[in-house]
Amino acid sequence: MFLEVKNLTKSFGETQVLQGINFGLEKGQVLSIIGSSGSGKTTLLRCINALETADGGEIYVDGNKIFDAAEQKNKKSKTKNILNFGFVFQSFNLFPQYTALENITLAPSLKIREAYKQKSITKDEMKEKLAEIENNALSLLAKVGLSEKKNSYPCQLSGGQQQRVSIARALALSPDVLCFDEPTSALDPEITGEVLKIIKSLAAENMTMIIVTHEMAFARDVSDKIIFMDGGVISAEGSPAELFAQRENRRLQAFLSSFYDMAK
Amino acid sequence: MSFWQITLELLGGFGLTCLLFLLTLILAIPLGLGISFCTMSSFKPLKAVSKIFVWLIRGIPLMLLIFMIYYLPGLLGLGSLNIFNQLDRYFTSLAGSSEMLYHGRFIAVLIAFVINYSCYFSEIFRGGIESISRGQYEAGQVLGMTKGQIFRKIVLKQVIKCILPPMSNEIITLVKDTALANAIAIPEIIQRAELMASGQAIIWPIFYTAVFYLLFVGGLTILLGRAEKKLSYFKA
Numbered sequence: 001m002f003l004e005v006k007n008l009t010k011s012f013g014e015t016q017v018l019q020g021i022n023f024g025l026e027k028g029q030v031l032s033i034i035g036s037s038g039s040g041k042t043t044l045l046r047c048i049n050a051l052e053t054a055d056g057g058e059i060y061v062d063g064n065k066i067f068d069a070a071e072q073k074n075k076k077s078k079t080k081n082i083l084n085f086g087f088v089f090q091s092f093n094l095f096p097q098y099t100a101l102e103n104i105t106l107a108p109s110l111k112i113r114e115a116y117k118q119k120s121i122t123k124d125e126m127k128e129k130l131a132e133i134e135n136n137a138l139s140l141l142a143k144v145g146l147s148e149k150k151n152s153y154p155c156q157l158s159g160g161q162q163q164r165v166s167i168a169r170a171l172a173l174s175p176d177v178l179c180f181d182e183p184t185s186a187l188d189p190e191i192t193g194e195v196l197k198i199i200k201s202l203a204a205e206n207m208t209m210i211i212v213t214h215e216m217a218f219a220r221d222v223s224d225k226i227i228f229m230d231g232g233v234i235s236a237e238g239s240p241a242e243l244f245a246q247r248e249n250r251r252l253q254a255f256l257s258s259f260y261d262m263a264k
Numbered sequence: 265m266s267f268w269q270i271t272l273e274l275l276g277g278f279g280l281t282c283l284l285f286l287l288t289l290i291l292a293i294p295l296g297l298g299i300s301f302c303t304m305s306s307f308k309p310l311k312a313v314s315k316i317f318v319w320l321i322r323g324i325p326l327m328l329l330i331f332m333i334y335y336l337p338g339l340l341g342l343g344s345l346n347i348f349n350q351l352d353r354y355f356t357s358l359a360g361s362s363e364m365l366y367h368g369r370f371i372a373v374l375i376a377f378v379i380n381y382s383c384y385f386s387e388i389f390r391g392g393i394e395s396i397s398r399g400q401y402e403a404g405q406v407l408g409m410t411k412g413q414i415f416r417k418i419v420l421k422q423v424i425k426c427i428l429p430p431m432s433n434e435i436i437t438l439v440k441d442t443a444l445a446n447a448i449a450i451p452e453i454i455q456r457a458e459l460m461a462s463g464q465a466i467i468w469p470i471f472y473t474a475v476f477y478l479l480f481v482g483g484l485t486i487l488l489g490r491a492e493k494k495l496s497y498f499k500a
Contacts, residue, residue: 051402085406093403096498097421106417107407155499173407 001060002027002208003177008057009069010040010047017043018054019232025177025225027062028206032219035229036255041212044229045181048210049087061176086170086178090185092162094154100165101150104137104172133172140168144198160191167198178202180211196222216259220244228252270460270469277453278476281442284370284452288377288438295378296385303390321383327447330376334369334448348372366450373445377438384434392427393419396500422500432488436481 001024010018017040025031033041047054050067059067061084094103109130116126141147144164154162163183170178180199184192196218202209203222213219219226220240228236228243230251236243246252265273302314321329337347351368359365396419404414445452451459453476457469 049406051405087402087406089399089403091399093397093399095400095403095418096500097425107404107409110409110413110417153498169407 001025002029002062004060005044005048006058006060008044008047008054008059010043010052010054017232018047021057021234023227023234023237025208025210027208029224030203030207030209030211030222032223032226033210033212033229034214034216034219034226034255035235039229040232041227041229042181045087045179045210045212049085049179051087084176086173086175088163088166088170088178088180088183090182092154092159092166092186094162094166094169096154099151099153100141100146100157100168101134101137103154103165104140104169105133107169108133108136108172137168137172140171141165143171143201144168145194158191159187160194163187163195164198167195167202171202177208177210180209180213182212182214184213184215216256228255230255265460265464265466270466270472273456273460274453274469274473274476277451277456278473278480280370280445280450280452281439281476282480284374284377284442284445285439287374288381289435291374291378292381292385295382297389299382299386300389300393303386304393318383318386321379322387326376326380326441327444329380330373330444330447333376333379334372369448369450370445372448373450377441381434381438385431388427388430388434389423391430392423395426396422421495425495425498425500428488428492428495432485432492435488436484439481439484440477 003025005021005023008018008021009016021040021044023031033044035041043052046052048059053072054067054069056069057067058065058069066084094100095106098106112121112126112129112133115121116123121129138147138150141150144167146161146164146168149157149161149165154165157165163186167178167183183199184195187195192215196215199209199211199218200222211219211222223240226237226240226243227234228249228251236246236249236252238246243252244256299314299318302310303318305311305314324332334346334348348368348371351371352365353368355367356363356365400418400422401414404418409417442452443454446455449455453473454470457473460466460469
């Protein structure tokens with residue numbers, strides 16, 4: 001398994017939000033996490049990305065332990081964690097004072113400038129790498145179809161455009177696994193398509209992804225594997241065909257039928 | 265006294281106002297930032313102490329604070345004479361001046377102003393920093409940025425944009441509050457005008473002082489307005 005999550009637990013005060021989560025994901029696979037609000041799916045994604053610190057459990061990427069709740073005091077494990085994952089927020093969280101292009105180049109160029117300050121690279125190397133970062137950012141903007149918006153500020157972009165920039169921003173650090181936390185929930189229904197299209201094209205390029213979503217049809221189309229969470233545990237999992245065929249899981253059926261009802 | 269003599273005399277007093285204004289700003293902004301970090305600290309005792317401090321200072325009239333700073337060292341038994349007056353004498357003899365200088369008293373007023381304004385600023389800074397959504401910090405975090413980088417590269421500019429209007433208000437109030445230096449006989453502009461009124465029976469210079477304040481505040485308003493406009497290209 002490329003990504004392995006073992007026995008992850010997390011409580012907020014008295015409420016145990018994650019009650020021992022186990023799953024694995026192969027390289028190039030797409031995993032969707034579905035479930036009703038409060039089922040713990042966003043918390044799971046945030047724990048994997050070190051935005052929350054899990055109380056128990058371990059996470060492995062490519063055989064390397066990147067998180068172990070038992071050694072949480074060790075801060076190095078936290079930074080390591082960050083470098084393996086990209087994260088796309090529900091509410092985009094673009095930096096308002098920077099242009100679309102600058103949003104993408106900010107973090108990678110800071111790393112290069114830091115390396116220069118610590119004298120691990122020369123000034124020429126720095127300039128070369130900064131130019132590389134900018135070119136990479138431009139090609140990422142082209143990939144999400146926003147080349148002509150490179151100098152626009154977030155407030156000049158629509159929600160869908162902002163989310164596409166934020167996907168490009170996450171890709172700029174070439175993460176092993178790209179995570180999406182309800183990437184279309186803050187968008188108008190008619191523009192969710194433009195974001196989903198990008199995610200589909202990434203899936204076609206074999207990007208390893210974890211997507212927390214309420215878009216059932218999309219999850220069915222794009223995923224290699226779906227996890228249904230309910231009350232802090234994985235209630236059902238499998239390929240889309242397997243999962244949607246699990247008639248005996250009442251919670252899952254109730255959850256899925258609520259979507260069909262809405263569609264009617 | 266001719267119009268120009270009076271203008272020059274008042275201008276001398278206004279120089280003191282400007283000096284007090286500038287020094288207070290330079291010292292109270294970093295101190296206020298420090299206090300705001302204390303009031304937001306997760307270390308409870310530090311948070312409690314700093315919050316009580318801010319409440320005390322904001323609750324005491326600035327004029328009273330000036331008196332307190334001026335008299336407190338003496339009351340605490342630090343020298344039988346007022347320490348700030350002693351400084352006045354020291355500087356007077358150092359300069360060989362025939363008139364009594366006011367450096368010591370000026371320091372007392374400056375201390376009171378810096379304490380007072382750093383507390384007001386700290387609350388503005390706290391409001392500004394707390395208005396930045398958690399998502400901005402998290403976005404920096406998942407991009408592997410350090411805490412320092414997140415503050416300097418992401419949060420700071422948004423905070424500045426957010427606090428500029430309330431800071432402009434406070435800064436303009438500061439200009440006018442400098443008149444309180446009057447309370448311990450520092451010859452700032454209004455005191456000089458008053459002396460003319462009582463000594464030479466000319467009243468109009470008192471009204472004339474308003475022109476100095478108005479011009480200075482007008483300049484500040486233009487400057488601060490420009491800064492706001494410069495940051496208007498984005499929405500925080």
